[in-house]
Amino acid sequence: MATPRSYMVSTEEARRYPVALAIDMPPGTRRLISIPGLGSVGVFNIGGEFYAVKNVCPHQGGPLCEGTLTGTSRPIFALDEAPQLEWVHDGEILRCPWHGWEFSVRTGAVVFDGKARVATYGVEVVAGLRAATTFPVAVEDKVVILVVPSAARYRTAK
Amino acid sequence: MRTIDCAIHPLVRHSDDLRHYMSEPWRSRALPPAVDRSIYRPTFSLYRPDSVRMPDELPGSDPSHLRKAIPGVDQFVLLPLTRGLLAETRHEVAIAAATNNWLADVWLGSDNGDGRFKGSIRVTPRSPRDAVREIERWAGHPHFVQVAVSVEAHAPYGREEYFPIWEAAARNGFPVAMHIDGGGTGVELPPTSVGYPTHFAEVAVGSPHDAVLHLTSLICDGVFERLESLVFVLADGAFDAVGALFWRLDMDWRAGRSEAPWVQRQPSHYLKDHVRFVLSRWDGPDAGHLNEALELWNARELLLYGSNYPSWDCLPLMEARSLLPERALEPIMGTNAADLYQLGPVSREPNEPAASGGHPTSTE
Numbered sequence: 001m002a003t004p005r006s007y008m009v010s011t012e013e014a015r016r017y018p019v020a021l022a023i024d025m026p027p028g029t030r031r032l033i034s035i036p037g038l039g040s041v042g043v044f045n046i047g048g049e050f051y052a053v054k055n056v057c058p059h060q061g062g063p064l065c066e067g068t069l070t071g072t073s074r075p076i077f078a079l080d081e082a083p084q085l086e087w088v089h090d091g092e093i094l095r096c097p098w099h100g101w102e103f104s105v106r107t108g109a110v111v112f113d114g115k116a117r118v119a120t121y122g123v124e125v126v127a128g129l130r131a132a133t134t135f136p137v138a139v140e141d142k143v144v145i146l147v148v149p150s151a152a153r154y155r156t157a158k
Numbered sequence: 159m160r161t162i163d164c165a166i167h168p169l170v171r172h173s174d175d176l177r178h179y180m181s182e183p184w185r186s187r188a189l190p191p192a193v194d195r196s197i198y199r200p201t202f203s204l205y206r207p208d209s210v211r212m213p214d215e216l217p218g219s220d221p222s223h224l225r226k227a228i229p230g231v232d233q234f235v236l237l238p239l240t241r242g243l244l245a246e247t248r249h250e251v252a253i254a255a256a257t258n259n260w261l262a263d264v265w266l267g268s269d270n271g272d273g274r275f276k277g278s279i280r281v282t283p284r285s286p287r288d289a290v291r292e293i294e295r296w297a298g299h300p301h302f303v304q305v306a307v308s309v310e311a312h313a314p315y316g317r318e319e320y321f322p323i324w325e326a327a328a329r330n331g332f333p334v335a336m337h338i339d340g341g342g343t344g345v346e347l348p349p350t351s352v353g354y355p356t357h358f359a360e361v362a363v364g365s366p367h368d369a370v371l372h373l374t375s376l377i378c379d380g381v382f383e384r385l386e387s388l389v390f391v392l393a394d395g396a397f398d399a400v401g402a403l404f405w406r407l408d409m410d411w412r413a414g415r416s417e418a419p420w421v422q423r424q425p426s427h428y429l430k431d432h433v434r435f436v437l438s439r440w441d442g443p444d445a446g447h448l449n450e451a452l453e454l455w456n457a458r459e460l461l462l463y464g465s466n467y468p469s470w471d472c473l474p475l476m477e478a479r480s481l482l483p484e485r486a487l488e489p490i491m492g493t494n495a496a497d498l499y500q501l502g503p504v505s506r507e508p509n510e511p512a513a514s515g516g517h518p519t520s521t522e
Contacts, residue, residue, distance in 0.1 A: 059412075072415075072416045072419075073416045073417075073419040074419055075380065075383075075419040075420035075422070077380070077383065077384060077420065079384070081318070082318040082321075082379070082380075083379070083380040083383070083384070083420035085419050085420070099412070099413045100413040100414065101412055101413060102415065102416060110412075111415060111416070112411065112412050112415040112424070113422060113423050113424060114412070114424065
């Protein structure tokens with residue numbers, strides 16, 4: 001029997017914060033969670049995978065994680081007609097509500113050709129305390145955990 | 159120091175001389191005048207008094223007179239103006255072709271054996287097929303170095319209907335220069351979107367802005383992404399206005415990138431590879447702040463000296479030299495143009511005076 005990992009464990013390297021029950025965060029949903037010493041973080045379920053980005057836009061500090069979750073466009077070039085565009089990364093792109101800058105939720109990188117980037121954090125989905133049984137773990141028992149490295153906390157946002 | 163004047167605007171000696179270079183029916187058709195077409199006229203002369211050789215001739219119409227009038231210049235890039243936008247586009251096409259015929263004959267012909275005069279191929283953007291044909295017609299000529307179009311247009315130059323023209327220019331290794339034609343024939347759009355200004359000076363303020371709008375169109379419609387070797391030359395200045403406009407464009411591109419994803423680089427990053435500005439008249443900050451302004455906007459790589467002769471606001475050679483910081487002198491006065499137009503060195507005629515304060519004439 002495996003020892004369940006306690007989701008309240010705080011180590012030197014990182015703290016683990018419970019965010020929500022996995023069953024309450026289906027794909028396409030998000031939660032905002034306030035982390036002491038860090039600030040607000042947005043946790044997103046994108047197609048069944050979880051990602052977390054800081055809720056501060058690197059442009060002018062806007063509430064990035066409250067922005068629209070959408071896709072973006074990519075160019076198609078042909079020599080004998082005007083450029084066209086195709087829609088890509090649907091549901092993975094966060095647009096800051098202040099100036100519309102686009103960020104990939106998966107990587108934190110800004111979409112336009114530039115170096116801006118929003119901080120990202122790990123997210124684990126673990127079985128809850130009741131999982132220490134011989135029965136298969138049901139989805140109702142899973143918990144979304146935000147993993148915040150210690151170095152990220154108490155760092156003053158610039 | 160190698161000196162290339164990138165903005166000379168020669169005229170025919172008499173307005174109707176252009177007819178000799180046309181065939182019928184255009185040869186007999188009413189022709190808009192070569193000068194004085196604009197509804198905005200300054201209270202002073204548009205042309206320098208010493209640019210006229212004979213009293214009944216138009217300014218800047220004599221090649222040997224010009225060589226003497228502007229000492230100290232190794233090569234001249236000639237950019238003749240045409241006669242504005244016409245309702246009958248076929249006539250406009252004929253005027254452009256005749257202008258090229260005249261330039262090739264009077265300025266770039268047998269008297270130009272030393273290659274000191276280089277020319278621009280005038281084309282008519284409102285008829286893209288004719289424009290492509292005209293570019294192909296002159297592509298092999300030893301002295302045409304660029305294509306030239308008017309700033310006045312009915313749509314910004316990034317729009318798709320113009321693309322074949324720029325493609326033909328790029329394919330033949332020609333930069334494309336834009337310059338105000340001075341319109342006045344009635345088919346140009348109103349000068350502003352707030353209506354008709356009252357005075358000449360107000361309209362003069364707008365013209366660099368119009369050239370920059372073509373530039374932003376070319377960038378934002380992805381033309382420079384599609385044509386890697388294409389260079390546009392803003393032959394009417396605008397360099398001292400472009401900085402602030404591009405700050406705004408860069409800012410809005412970051413927010414609006416998904417609307418035009420074919421703008422794959424920050425807009426101002428296209429300037430170095432795809433745009434040059436003729437210095438012509440420097441309206442910019444006074445000498446105290448000039449160095450910072452030039453550094454801020456990368457003048458050293460983007461500027462080409464051009465006098466705008468025979469215009470009244472022509473920037474004489476020595477004044478340009480005294481304006482520019484030392485480390486920007488050689489590129490702006492000559493080497494940027496030599497690279498852009500792929501100009502080999504020429505020797506000055508032995509009896510030609512060197513510019514005072516400059517180096518003695520020498521072959522390179």
